[in-house]
Amino acid sequence: MNTHKSAWDEDYRRRGDLWGGAPAPLPDLPAGAAVLELGCGNGKTLAALTQQPWSVTAVDISPRAVSLARRRPGTAAANLVVADAACLPFRGEVFDAVFLVHVAGHLPETGRRNVASAVCRVLRPGGAAFFRAFSVEDMRAGKGVETEAQTFSRGNGIITHYFTETEVEELFAPLAPVSVRTRRWQMRIRGGDLPRAEIEAVFRKTG
Ligand SMILES: C[S@@+](CC[C@H](N)C(=O)[O-])C[C@H]1O[C@@H](n2cnc3c(N)ncnc32)[C@H](O)[C@@H]1O
Numbered sequence: 331m332n333t334h335k336s337a338w339d340e341d342y343r344r345r346g347d348l349w350g351g352a353p354a355p356l357p358d359l360p361a362g363a364a365v366l367e368l369g370c371g372n373g374k375t376l377a378a379l380t381q382q383p384w385s386v387t388a389v390d391i392s393p394r395a396v397s398l399a400r401r402r403p404g405t406a407a408a409n410l411v412v413a414d415a416a417c418l419p420f421r422g423e424v425f426d427a428v429f430l431v432h433v434a435g436h437l438p439e440t441g442r443r444n445v446a447s448a449v450c451r452v453l454r455p456g457g458a459a460f461f462r463a464f465s466v467e468d469m470r471a472g473k474g475v476e477t478e479a480q481t482f483s484r485g486n487g488i489i490t491h492y493f494t495e496t497e498v499e500e501l502f503a504p505l506a507p508v509s510v511r512t513r514r515w516q517m518r519i520r521g522g523d524l525p526r527a528e529i530e531a532v533f534r535k536t537g
């Protein structure tokens with residue numbers, strides 16, 4: 331098992347369901363849409379995707395995450411696969427939508443580029459990618475050891491990259507940007523308000 335994969339697996343082994351709370355709002359897609367989630371973790375977003383009349387596939391690099399997602403109520407209809415988002419085991423042009431919710435930032439630069447090309451490859455013409463990841467404005471940017479530009483490791487082998495809007499747009503070219511924006515909010519910690527910020531973007535495969 332490579333270090334990256336084993337770091338995630340170890341985190342799920344120690345802490346179980348890492349991701350809770352409400353999932354981000356979902357877009358309108360037609361009934362029967364073939365949808366792929368990359369980095370589904372313990373199934374927080376996946377459980378919302380499977381409430382929709384869509385055919386849902388999800389992958390995660392961590393076998394433990396996939397087994398937690400499988401056990402989560404409501405996910406039984408999903409096709410769950412242990413796989414690296416940078417090297418997807420699917421034929422080209424088979425998905426109408428791909429969701430990347432806080433996954434691309436956990437790969438090094440080469441991996442992020444490979445994920446973006448894999449997304450381009452598996453999307454049908456007219457299909458869309460829905461991206462979410464932390465911004466350089468987030469309070470955690472700059473914390474830990476910098477392993478690459480704007481990428482930080484906080485000691486457990488897991489890295490987090492913090493994006494700019496321009497960078498996200500460049501990463502997903504040749505997909506056409508539909509919207510790329512920063513969502514900002516405050517997190518209250520020990521009486522102080524700290525800035526949280528994530529980039530949410532939608533891209534469409536036009537040709
Ligand atoms: C922050 S969690 C995302 C949780 C999930 N998307 C959600 O909405 O709750 C990041 C997930 O990405 C997975 N991951 C990291 N690198 C990956 C890769 N190269 N391929 C697939 N999954 C990966 C991790 O195992 C972890 O479960």
